[in-house]
Amino acid sequence: MATTLDLHDISYIYDGAQEPLFDGVNMTLPQGWTALLGDNGCGKTTLAKIVCGALTPTHGAVNPSPSTLVVAYCEQECAHEPANLDELRDDWSPEAIALRDALGIGDDWPYRFATLSGGERKRLQVACALHGSPDLLVLDEPTNHVDADTRDAIAAAMRAYRGVGVLVSHDVELIDATCMQCLMFTRRHSDRHNRTVIERYAGGYTKARRTHELRRAEAADELKAAQRKRQALEGSRAARRAMMDAAAARKHGGHLIDRHDHDARNTHKWNEKQADKASAAAYRALGSRLETARREAASIETDAKRYDGDILLDITPSARREPAHVEAGVLRFDDATAHDGCLAVSELDVDGVRWHARAISDADTDAAAQGVRGIRVPRLSVGPRDHIGVDGANGTGKSTVVRALLGSVDDALPTLYVGQIPDADAHARLLARLHALDAGDKAHVLSMLAQLNDDPDRLLRGEEPSPGRTQKLALCLGLLSGPQLIVLDEPTNHLDLHAKRALARFLRGYPGALVVVSHERWFLDEACGADK
Template sequence: MQLNLSHITYTYPGASEAAIANVSVTFPAGWTGIIGDNGCGKTTLALVTAGLIAPDTGTVTPKLFGAYCPQDSSIEPDNLMDFASDWSPEAIDARAKLEVDDSWLWDFSNLSGGQQKRVQIACALSRRPDVLIMDEPTNDLDAATRAMVAEALASFQGVGLLISHDRALLNRLVGQCLTFEDGRALMRPGGFDQVSAQTASERETALREKAAAKREAQRLHAEAVRRSEAASQSKARLSASKVAKGDSDTRERLGRAKVSGKDGIAGQASASFASRLQRAEERAGAIAVSKRYDSRISIYGGPASAKTVAHCEATVLHAGDFSLRVPELWVGPTDHIGLAGRNGTGKSTLVRHLLARVPETVRVAYVPQSASEAQREDALARLHAMDAANAGRVLGLVAGLNSDPDRLLDGADTSPGEMRKLILAEQLLGEPNLLVLDEPTNHLDLGSIEALEAMLAEYPGALILVSHDPLLVESACSLHWTIEPSAAGENAFELNVR
């Protein structure tokens, strides 16, 4: 079994450029990774492959039954109610592999992001599709749940497409990767580490070759200028314009020199050299090097003047049958706090509770775990309403996060990763004293994560970082809050501070 895409092009309504253009690729049975920077067209290709959007040109053959699991965990699967009532072996197996509680299926909107993602994946697997497309399946998931998802997906026997920035998952599942590089889609063998190393090596080689070609063109240009000047001087010496009309001997001598002398050879060599220079410049221009951004973010914001930017009395937070015991909490003006815990243990609930107790004098920047469609539209509207100076600052931050700012200005097919960068950039523009980020690496490409990590480590104000990325937390935070099970009951948890 395999799936063939031939000359696929798709442009979103209102967009000035195609999201994907003339992509031809064959997906064999097994898992293929689809990797690339935010906004390069990965999700668009997935939607075309799944038959959810029709390409402007090109074909997808043969006609296979596909299932698509979207990036956004909050999107309810369209077969959720069927799955809730389905006790076939496939449905039972999907529930078991992802440890989906039956009660979750009747209360999807109130589940945590990680629980919603598990339900989404279980619903997709239960359909027994020929083609299974997973778009960032480990967003919102803790380490243990990521391992569970990896095992569940490894059992799939059809054509699998995995869009992910999760290096461990890609290395665990895929046998080849489709990479998006400067508008081109290239299939490369191997998992993420192998493909990433090959891509980086090719880019370094191209950079060296381009630099050498430019140096050669510059050398030839300098030599061409020298020879052109020599030829001009020769032409002036050989000119008969000032020779008397009756001086036939001098005119004959100059004519012989033009044809056979050093001066004539210099003129011919200059013309030949110009041709060599043109070829050298064409070679330098023909060497393509994949475009990258600076991947650095300017620091905005600073410590609050108050001794405390947030204070929470000891309490117990409740949500349904869930409870979280919280000790008295203080957040200082330069504290960097990492908040960790399994999915569904109340991290986002605690963040909202704490934010409600921040003094009005403290400027807060908050980027939630996921943004609604209305929030995304508001972010784009704010960008277009900004004056040139502030818009430039926001777009500069977006560029520092490894994305093309022009795509945000276009706005027609903004990816979730690009939108997350825009929301973060707009929040930073307010010069916050307290920065609160709930799973900030969701949807971000690897270059963006590295840039974010560097910025957070240097951020001078207070930081509360909710993340399942241990490297990010370790780099950015010196204080750690961890939610762990409590002896008070099955759905009881407590916050430990260290």
């Protein structure tokens, strides 16, 4: 088993791209967990795939080659069954049983992957990735879709892993709990240009972020000092230029000397000649120093500017008393319809704008195994200005409640729904819609994307999309229609931290009806606060 993995001068550029996604990456990945941090679309997943051999770098090499190792890759999406699902299902060794127990995986889950919730699928994905004790393990957003208990179980399983691990995640708690170093993708600005650099920081996210902030402050101070030095030299050079101009004017005063006084005239010429030489030499020296100062200031890299404005929309709340509602009853998990013969294995507790789905501990598990499971709900009502936050453990029916609410909405009501998992063709369809817009609407969508911490230029260049970028584009295109009801199922799953904060700010100020499902309590508090 390899104890370290070395990345030597790694560069990657997509076909048709104008610049590399990243270049000159030299890093060592030791035994234990390394986190890849950065904004959506910055190249984290691309680098992770290079590390595990799924992509070939444009330049550089990984040593030892991933082809010589046992490698496992757990992708972001959980729409498809893991390749080795059958192996885990049929393995009843003590180690496999312990792994299933640690992640809370039911014995029947491998047989009904399509009916599992997003969080249950993710747990099964992680178990399949850990099964077989790979030399190199890459986990790409392993806590997307999962509840707090599952996050803790995944963290414990990661800590027990003894190979080289690479974690792509925006989950601060998970990174702090598992990682010994962080590789941070940062857009840096110098001399009117931006480029992506990858910096190494010891420790988890909290320590890495603190060190990064100190470095950023030092770079900003260094740039200010260099700019002050340049400005001082520009002032000195301008003053020297003025002195030279004054000397030239004095030259013309030589005609005041008696033309017959040759000694005085020669002395005057000699003095002015020496003064000219000294002034010119001083002026040239200042010019050389100024050029050096300008190069120094231009070479200092600082973090590229972020867009921290607000998304502005002119939306009027619906005049309907109830844009969405569901009658009391038991909703089947498979089709979100009320069904008299459905066994409730969970129920929804409603407390104002907070709805919590929880398992019923005394449910008949034998009957539930027959595929007639559901969630018991009271009568649910969403008012024209309500901001409803829905949370709860995986598999308790949160998405079932969302589907039932959407099923009650009148077709005439402008509604925006963004689900948990974008399908494989979603980005291409959304990009085609974007390019079909008129100039004004297109500019508005790109502006909203920038406010959500994305790079519109990279989107338009057609670079390989990340799921986070796809979700942002779906949201921004949907907002053009002026929706009076927005329903978001796990909207933070693929978003970077800056994008999450920007989205929460927008949703809090959104004047229409909102239903948000999330495992991130701070996000629900911000977007659906009771004091809104």
